[in-house]
Amino acid sequence: MxxxxxxxxxxxxxxxxxxxxxxxxxxxxxxxxxxxxxxxxxxxxxxxxxxxxxxxxxxxxxxxxxxxxPFPDLAERAIRAAQRAGRGEVGSIRVGFTASAAFSPSVPRVFRDFRRSYPGVEMTLEEANSAQLVAGLRDERLDAVFLRQDTIAGDGIRLHVISSEPMVLVLPSGHPAAQREKVALSELRDEALILTPRAVGPTHYDKVVSACRDSGFEPQMGQIAPQLGSVINFVAAELGFSLVPKPMTQLQAKGVAYREIEGEVPIAQLSLAYRSNDISTALRNFVSRTLAAHQS
Amino acid sequence: MxxxxxxxxxxxxxxxxxxxxxxxxxxxxxxxxxxxxxxxxxxxxxxxxxxxxxxxxxxxxxxxxxxxxPFPDLAERAIRAAQRAGRGEVGSIRVGFTASAAFSPSVPRVFRDFRRSYPGVEMTLEEANSAQLVAGLRDERLDAVFLRQDTIAGDGIRLHVISSEPMVLVLPSGHPAAQREKVALSELRDEALILTPRAVGPTHYDKVVSACRDSGFEPQMGQIAPQLGSVINFVAAELGFSLVPKPMTQLQAKGVAYREIEGEVPIAQLSLAYRSNDISTALRNFVSRTLAAHQS
DNA sequence: AAGTAGCGGATATGGCGCAGTTCCATCGTT
DNA sequence: AACGATGGAACTGCGCCATATCCGCTACTT
Known part of the structure; x- marks a missing residue:
């Protein structure tokens, strides 16, 4: 039959x-x-x-x-299911991101756009620090991650820098320097520098320290902030200053002022890293659309 | 595909x-x-x-x-379902019977045997009097009926006499005639005859009245019993006597004695009537097995 | 009542395309 | 180099479809 x-x-x-x-x-x-x-x-x-x-x-x-x-409908359904899967319209991807990556407007836009375009794909989002995200890629717990580093080591892992953003100063709003629109880094040579631990975000850490050194002074390490939100809180508590990628200015807080840097401005890169072995069609679509959205 | x-x-x-x-x-x-x-x-x-x-x-x-x-299994299931239906192993039949027909041992045996042989067929049983059963066949509410009459009128309805059973006398156990094993009908010329209404079972009624007339007396009509069970109760109350098909002797009651008839014994026929137009395979199987069971 | 037309299913025949066989090439692994 | 596995090419036989036609039944007309 x-x-x-x-x-x-x-x-x-x-x-x-x-x-x-x-x-x-x-x-x-x-x-x-x-x-x-x-x-x-x-x-x-x-x-x-x-x-x-x-x-x-x-x-x-x-x-x-x-x-x-039901046979004809079932047969049609089987064909449709295969076609949708073949186009990457179903499946699942697990995406990670750092807190600061989430503040780049393009990252939420990529999530929103992908969800709308592929409603049948289950996209799981996870916020973590850079070290955890890289470990997640290596352990195959994550498929793609947005993070702020411009290289990554690991078999079967690809990384693309998708945008660059200038960093800005974060100062207590009562600080004398906060009265001006632009502030030279060297003005803060005597202030404590607040950073997250190097182990959780080495690229950011090194860039900030280098920027201080390039301005002629060795930064005085201040309070260690466990995560990015804490950095803003500590500055508000007048424990010191910090540097963050410009999109962070969306995070408004009482007692905090963001100021552009006078002179050479350090740059923060936003990258997409993903597993490239046995890549699923849904993930391939996600990566393609993300890269395409950052090309202009 | x-x-x-x-x-x-x-x-x-x-x-x-x-x-x-x-x-x-x-x-x-x-x-x-x-x-x-x-x-x-x-x-x-x-x-x-x-x-x-x-x-x-x-x-x-x-x-x-x-x-x-699931397709291969579903395909196989479809074939099997068609084969079972083609063999009459599924479906439903509605069978009626009179109270006295149910006392013939072969009728319950036919029900039991058919149910065992065709567990997939839903067999509905309904007890009613002869007139109701015939009406049920004509109205297509019933597919087959067991009843005590040897002819039936109606397009698309067939009837087979499947067995004959002698009738026996039902007497109050204190009656003088009840002391003997065999009793001549004429001994009861002065006793009241208890019967169900002619309208509900004309064949039985006429046979009993004929038997009395053939024995040389006109029966004195006694209490009208609405149904067969009532006949036994009225005899127990010493309101008279009756005649019933021999299998009825299974219905034992205090104060009641069954006695064989001396002389010419009236016979009660048991018949199967069924609809023969557009007969379902399940019904055809039922009729075949019932007729086969009554052939020896 | 008989003849005819129309509708619908089944049989017979022929042809084309498809499914399967056979042989063999290519690629990757051991 | 040998082996295992997939796929291409040539060939053959079978099955599905088209076409022609027959048969049975019903309805209509004469």
Whole structure:
């Protein structure tokens, strides 16, 4: 028995007449009659009573109909499911990001845009620090991550720098320097520098320290902030100053002022890193769209 | 797409290897490869990754598998359902019977035997008097009935007499005649005769009245019993006597004695009547087995 | 009542396309 | 170099469909 037989059977069952069923299917009445006869021979019982005005289902035909009626739709559904999967319209991807990456407007936009374009793909988001994200890629717990570093080591892992943003100073709002729109880094040579631990974000850490050194002074290490939000809070508490990527200025807090840097401005890169071995179609789509969104 | 494609796909998915799958199916590896290729072309996406040691499902292949995996079983189930229906192993029949017919041991045996042989057939049983049963056949509310009459009028209704049973006397156990094993009907010429109304069972009524007349007396009509059980109760109350088919002796009651009739014994026929137009296979089986059971 | 037309299913025949066989090439692994 | 696995090419036989026609039944007309 083939799906062809089932399609022919269903057509006759619906029309109650071989001639009309044949016309609907697009073949002649004699081959349709023969195909139904072949099916009845294979099953071993008649599916139709032939009557002068057409054909009526037998009890066997009724029982058969009840089971095979869904077949054409199921077949179509199988094809559609395969096509959607082949286009990456279903599946799942696990995406990580650092806190500061999330403040880049393009990152939430990429999430929003991808979700809208591929509603059938289950996208899981996870915030973590850079070290954790890299470990997650290596351990295959994450498929792609947004982070602020411009190189990554690891087999089967690719990284693309997708944007660069200038850093800005974060000062207590009562600080004398905060009265001006631009502040030279060297003015803060006597202030404590607040940073997250190097181990959680080495690239950012090194860039900030280098920027201070390039301005002619060795930074005085201040309070260690466990995470980015803490940096802002400590500055608000007048424990010192810091440097953050410009999009962080969205994080407003009482007692905190953001100021552009006078002179050479350190740059923070935003990168997309992802697993490139056995990449799923959904992930490939995600990466393509992310890179495309950052090309102009 | 045909079931053949699905069967071939499932074989490769299970074996992970075209060569072994082909061997399992019973065709060569090249035509299997071509058939899968045709399927992939029709769907428009690859279902397998070809790798050096065989083939692995793609995401599209996995999605396709999830939908089509049940197809072979469903196809088999459809064939089986049609075959069972064709053999009358499923369906429903509605059978009626009179109270006295139910006392014939063969009637419950037919019910028991049919239920065991065709567990998939839903058999509904209904007790009613003869007139109601005949009306039920005519109205197509019943498919077959056991009743005590030897003719029936009605288009599309057939009747077979399946057994004959002698009638016996039902007497109050204190009655002088009850002291003997055999009693002549004429001994009861002065006693009241208890019967069910003629309208509910004309054949039985007429036979009993004829038997009395053949014994030389006109019966004195006694209490009218609404149903058969009432007849026994009235006799126990010493309101008179009656005649019933011999199997009724199973209905024992205090104050009641059954006695064989001396002389000519009236006979009660048990018949099966059924609808014969558009007879279902299940009903045909029921009738066949009932007639076969009563042939020896 | 008989004859005819129309409708519908089934049989017979022929042809084309498809599925399977056979042989062999290519690639990757051992 | 040998082996295992997939896929291409040539060939053959079978199956599905088209076409012609027959048969049975019903309805209509004479």
């Amino acid at each position: 083939e799906l062809r037989h089932i399609r022919y059977f269903l057509a006759v069952a619906r029309e109650g007449n071989f001639t009309r069923a044949a016309a609907r299917i697009g073949i002649g009445q004699p081959p349709l009659s023969q195909q139904i006869r072949d099916l009845e021979n294979e099953i071993g019982t008649a599916l139709f009573h032939r009557v002068p005005h057409g054909a009526e289902l037998t009890e066997a035909g009724t029982a058969f109909l009840e089971v095979v009626a | 045909e079931l053949r494609h699905i069967r071939y796909f499932l074989a490769v998915a299970r074996e992970g290897n075209f060569t072994r799958a082909a061997a399992r199916i019973g065709i060569g590896q090249p035509p299997l490869s071509q058939q899968i290729r045709d399927l992939e072309n029709e769907i428009g996406t690859a279902l397998f990754h070809r790798v050096p040691h065989g083939a692995e499902l793609t995401e599209a292949g996995t999605a396709f598998l999830e939908v089509v995996a």
